[in-house]
Amino acid sequence: MTAATRPTDDAAALEDQALMAQIADGDSRALDLLYDRYARVVYGVALRILGEAELAEDVVQETFWRVWRRARTFQSGRGKVAAWIFGIAHNLSVDELRRQRSRPRVVYDTDEAPVLRDREDSRMDVVADALENERGRLIGAALQQISADQREAIELAYFGGLSQSAIAERLQSPIGTIKTRIRLGLHKLRDLLLAQDLRAEDITD
Amino acid sequence: MQTNDHPQDSIPAFVLGALDIDEALLVNAHVIDCPDCRAEAEAFQTVLSTLPYAAAPSQPPAHIKQQLLARIAAASPATRAPTPPRAPADPNSRATPRWMQAATGGALALSLVFGMMLYDSNTHVALIVSELTKNKQSIIEMNQRLAQDQQTLTQLNQQHAQDQTAIAQINVQHTQDAQAIEQMQAQIAHDQQMAMFISAPQTLPRLLEGADRRARATMYMQPNNAQAVLVIDGMPRVAPGKIYQLWLTKPGIQVPSATFDVTDQGLAVLQINAPAPIDQFDQVMVTIEQAGGATLPSDKIVLSGALSAALPASATHPD
Numbered sequence: 001m002t003a004a005t006r007p008t009d010d011a012a013a014l015e016d017q018a019l020m021a022q023i024a025d026g027d028s029r030a031l032d033l034l035y036d037r038y039a040r041v042v043y044g045v046a047l048r049i050l051g052e053a054e055l056a057e058d059v060v061q062e063t064f065w066r067v068w069r070r071a072r073t074f075q076s077g078r079g080k081v082a083a084w085i086f087g088i089a090h091n092l093s094v095d096e097l098r099r100q101r102s103r104p105r106v107v108y109d110t111d112e113a114p115v116l117r118d119r120e121d122s123r124m125d126v127v128a129d130a131l132e133n134e135r136g137r138l139i140g141a142a143l144q145q146i147s148a149d150q151r152e153a154i155e156l157a158y159f160g161g162l163s164q165s166a167i168a169e170r171l172q173s174p175i176g177t178i179k180t181r182i183r184l185g186l187h188k189l190r191d192l193l194l195a196q197d198l199r200a201e202d203i204t205d
Numbered sequence: 206m207q208t209n210d211h212p213q214d215s216i217p218a219f220v221l222g223a224l225d226i227d228e229a230l231l232v233n234a235h236v237i238d239c240p241d242c243r244a245e246a247e248a249f250q251t252v253l254s255t256l257p258y259a260a261a262p263s264q265p266p267a268h269i270k271q272q273l274l275a276r277i278a279a280a281s282p283a284t285r286a287p288t289p290p291r292a293p294a295d296p297n298s299r300a301t302p303r304w305m306q307a308a309t310g311g312a313l314a315l316s317l318v319f320g321m322m323l324y325d326s327n328t329h330v331a332l333i334v335s336e337l338t339k340n341k342q343s344i345i346e347m348n349q350r351l352a353q354d355q356q357t358l359t360q361l362n363q364q365h366a367q368d369q370t371a372i373a374q375i376n377v378q379h380t381q382d383a384q385a386i387e388q389m390q391a392q393i394a395h396d397q398q399m400a401m402f403i404s405a406p407q408t409l410p411r412l413l414e415g416a417d418r419r420a421r422a423t424m425y426m427q428p429n430n431a432q433a434v435l436v437i438d439g440m441p442r443v444a445p446g447k448i449y450q451l452w453l454t455k456p457g458i459q460v461p462s463a464t465f466d467v468t469d470q471g472l473a474v475l476q477i478n479a480p481a482p483i484d485q486f487d488q489v490m491v492t493i494e495q496a497g498g499a500t501l502p503s504d505k506i507v508l509s510g511a512l513s514a515a516l517p518a519s520a521t522h523p524d
Contacts, residue, residue, distance in 0.1 A: 040262035048260035060265045083254035135258040157223035186217035190252045
C-alpha cells in the first residue's frame with residue numbers, strides 16, 4: 001500500500017460518513033449511492049457463503065434494508081461504515097446458511113442459474129471500484145502469506161459459518177489445533193495488513 | 206469467566222464468530238465491559254472486514270436494488286401514494302425476501318454478538334431468548350438443588366435429632382459407667398482396706414469350722430477393734446427364701462450381724478462392724494435364717510468358731 005492510495009480511502013470514508021448522515025435523515029438517494037458502493041462486495045460474500053444466487057440476492061436486499069432502517073443507530077465513532085454493512089451481510093448469510101443446513105437439502109432448478117441473471121447492471125462508483133480492487137488485492141495477498149491450514153480454518157469459520165468445534169470435527173483435528181490456527185492466522189493477517197501500511201482506519205474507511 | 210480475566214486468546218475466534226455459544230457469551234460480556242479487550246476485538250474486526258473483498262465481488266441483479274428502493278418507498282409515509290416500481294419482467298423477483306417469510310428460530314450467528322457494532326435484531330433476540338432459556342433452565346436447576354438441599358437439611362435435622370438422642374444415651378451410659386467406675390473404685394478401696402486389714406501385723410486369723418466340713422472360714426480380727434473380716438470358702442448357695450446370718454456371741458448375749466449369701470463359687474468376704482470390739486465376744490457363728498434376717502439365731506448353724514482363745518494374752522478379754 002502506498003501513501004497515494006490513502007486520499008482515496010479518506011475520501012471514501014468521508015463520503016461513507018456523509019452518506020450515512022443523509023440516510024439517517026431519510027434520503028433514499030444516499031442509500032442508492034451506498035448500495036452502488038458496497039452491493040458488489042455484499043453480494044460476493046453472500047454468494048461465497050450461501051453458494052446460491054437467489055439466497056445471496058435476498059441477503060443484499062435485506063442488508064441494505066437494515067442499513068436504511070438503522071442508519072440513525074449507526075455510531076460513526078464506533079465502527080466503520082463498510083465494516084458495519086459487511087457485518088450485517090455476513091451475519092445474515094451465516095444465519096441463512098445455518099437455516100439451510102438444518103433443512104433437508106433442496107435441489108434447485110439449474111435452468112434458473114441466478115448467478116447469470118441481470119449481468120447488465122453496471123458499476124457506477126469509480127471510487128468504490130478502486131477501493132474494491134486495492135482491498136481485494138491486499139487481503140488476497142495477505143491470505144496467501146498465512147499457512148494453508150490457518151487459511152482453511154479461517155475460511156471455514158468466516159465463509160462456512162462453522163464454529164471452532166465444528167471445524168475440528170470436519171477436519172478431524174484436535175480442537176486446540178483449530179483454535180491455535182485461527183488465533184495465529186488472524187494475528188498474522190493483522191500484522192500483514194498493518195505491515196503493508198494499511199492502517200486500521202484505512203481498511204474500512 | 207471473570208471480568209479481570211482477559212480472554213485475549215479467544216478474541217480472534219470471537220470476532221470471527223467461531224466460538225461456541227457459551228464461550229461467545231462470556232467473551233461478549235467481557236468485551237462490552239473491558240476497554241482493552243474491546244479495542245483488541247475492534248482491531249480484529251477491522252481485519253475481518255477485509256475478508257469480504259477476498260470473496261470475488263459480484264454485481265447483484267438490477268432488480269434487487271429496484272425492489273429495495275420500492276420497499277423503502279412503500280415504508281415511507283411521504284411517498285406512500287405512488288406505486289413502488291417493481292421489476293415485472295423478472296419472473297424471479299419477489300417483493301418480500303425470504304427473511305420476512307422465515308420464522309425467527311434457527312441458528313444463531315455468533316459473529317453478531319460483538320460489541321453491538323454489528324448489531325442485528327433477529328440474532329440479538331435469539332441471543333436474549335437463548336440467555337432467557339438458559340436462565341430459566343438455571344432457575345429450574347437451582348430450584349431442584351434447593352429442594353435437594355432442603356431434603357438434605359431435613360435428613361440432617363433428623364440425623365441431628367437421632368445423634369442427640371444417641372448422645373443423650375451415651376451420656377446416660379457414661380454416667381452409668383462413671384458410677385460403675387466409682388463403685389468399682391470404692392470396691393477396690395474397700396478390698397484394699399480389707400487386704401490391709403487382713404495383712405496387718407496385729408491381725409489374728411481365727412478358723413471357723415463347718416458343719417459339713419466342706420465349708421471353711423477365717424475370721425480376721427484385731428485386739429480392741431470392732432471391725433473384723435470374715436472370708437468364707439466352699440459354702441453352698443443358700444436355699445431360696447433363706448439367708449446366711451453372722452452372729453457374735455458371749456455367754457447370755459447373741460448379737461445379730463451381717464446377712465449374706467455366697468457366690469456361685471461358694472465365696473464370701475464380709476466386713477464386720479460389731480457394736481463392741483470383736484475380742485469382747487467369745488464366739489462367732491453363721492446360721493441359716495429366713496430372708497431378711499433374724500434377731501435370735503436358729504439352730505441351723507453352718508459355721509462356728511471360738512474367738513478369745515486365739516487372741517494374745519494382752520488383748521484377751523478380762524473375762
